[in-house]
Every structure is written in C-alpha cells, then in structure tokens.
Amino acid sequence: MDNEANQQAEDAADAMFHALADRTRRDILRRVLTGEHSVSTLAASYDMSFAAVQKHVAVLERSGLLVKRRSGREQLASGDLEAVRSVRSMLLELEDIWRGRISRIDELIGMPVDPNT
Amino acid sequence: MDNEANQQAEDAADAMFHALADRTRRDILRRVLTGEHSVSTLAASYDMSFAAVQKHVAVLERSGLLVKRRSGREQLASGDLEAVRSVRSMLLELEDIWRGRISRIDELIGMPVDPNT
C-alpha cells in the first residue's frame, strides 16, 4: 500500500473530521442533506454574518461533504451522501480494528469472546 | 426535546470529531483499539516530544474515545468502542436525514426528498 495514496486519504480524513467538528457546519450539512439551499438562505438561519456562514460552507465544500452548483446568481449547496458514507466507513474500520483485539485475546487467554454487537 | 441534552450532545460531537481530525490522534486511537498501551509506549512511536503525544492522548481522553487506567507508574490507554460507535451513529443519522427518514430539522422546511438508494 503506497504511502502516496495513504497520505491523501489521511488528508481527506483530516478535512472531513475537521469540517464535522463544528456544530454550525454539522447543522448546515443536515440542511443541505435534505435538499439544495442557497448560501443566502443558509446564512439567514444563523445568528452570524453572511461571510461567516459562507466560510463554513467553503470548509464543508473543501472537505467534499458539500457540493455547490451555480444557478444564476445563486450558489445552490447540497450534501454529498457518498462523502458522508466514506466518513462512516472510516469509523467502521476503527471498530474492525477493535474486533481484531478480541480474537487475539481469545487466542491468548483461551476465553471465548462473543464477537457480535 | 430539551435543549439541555441536545447541547450536551453537540458538545460531545464537537469533542469527538475534533479528536478525530488529527492523523496522529487517529493513529493513536487505532493502536489503543488493538489493546492497552502506556503513554510512554505510544510516545515512542512518534517523531515528536513526549509532552506532545501526552496532549494528544488527553484530547482523545476528553472526547471519550480513549480511556486511561493506572497501573503502577504507568497510565494504560485503551480505545472505547462504544464512543467510536456513537460517532458512527451520528454519521448514520446524517445519512438518514438524506433519505428523508428523519423529520428532525425542527425549524424550516419540508422539502420533498427523493427517497432512493
């Protein structure tokens, strides 16, 4: 597994988790996952400047979790389901790592462990 | 739905996603999910000071993704599977929002959403 691609994967993970680590951005993401919203429409929902919301949208866009589409003077944002899925799969991978510990301990101690849940 | 509990949930989400938004911390989490590791052992794996690694461990601990147990002079860290799961469930919730299964966004709209995939 080349370090090249892994590095890019880590960069992507950094960007996505960082994008999710702010409640305003998570809220924006929830909204744009229900359908397209212009940046102005989104901005109207929060108690902060338009520029601040626009920057949050930019962070989400850079992470790939949100996609923008131009329509006249408006920029319509929508959430990217596949990106959300890819984040979830990273978490699943972590859980699989944990399951690896179970089987090892099972071997070592001889104590049968139930590998479900 | 009380804002009290929701606020706490958002705080927890902030902490967990923030903890995950750093590749060193993700790597530490992978290690401690395979089994217990002392902070020194972990620190030896990275090209940075012991204090830096210790702070990363502290961030993970504050987020709940990592738990520490004292054993003599050592502090043994292990990953908390349930916490990882709770993060994954947040992502699943987002995917459910996309599917339109969740009415959840209290304010605003009932935009019709195409319920496939």
Added chain:
DNA sequence: ACAATGTACAACCGAATGGTTGTATATTGG
C-alpha cells in the same frame, strides 16, 4: 536510599480557526 522511569502540567510560540467589516464582481428585476 536513590537514580531512573512514567506522567502531568505550565509557559511559551507560530500557525490555524472562527468570527468581524469592508470591498469587488456578477446577475437579476423593474
């Protein structure tokens, strides 16, 4: 007893974050 080990934490530093205001540039409606 005491030197070595493992951990915690404070103080500091440069860079990044999350917010602001202000300015510039398209696009639209009348």
Added chain:
DNA sequence: CCAATATACAACCATTCGGTTGTACATTGT
C-alpha cells in the same frame, strides 16, 4: 440603465491548536 441581490474574498482580531522545553512528582528497581 440602475438598484438590489448573491456571492466571493481580503484584512483584521481574539482564541485555539499543535508543537516545544522545563519543572514537579510519584513509582520502581537496584
């Protein structure tokens, strides 16, 4: 054509972040 709307982006500011070094303290091994 012109004013209003929608967006982008720069400059700035306070705070947080990720790293450092240094100090303090408890536990261990000899």
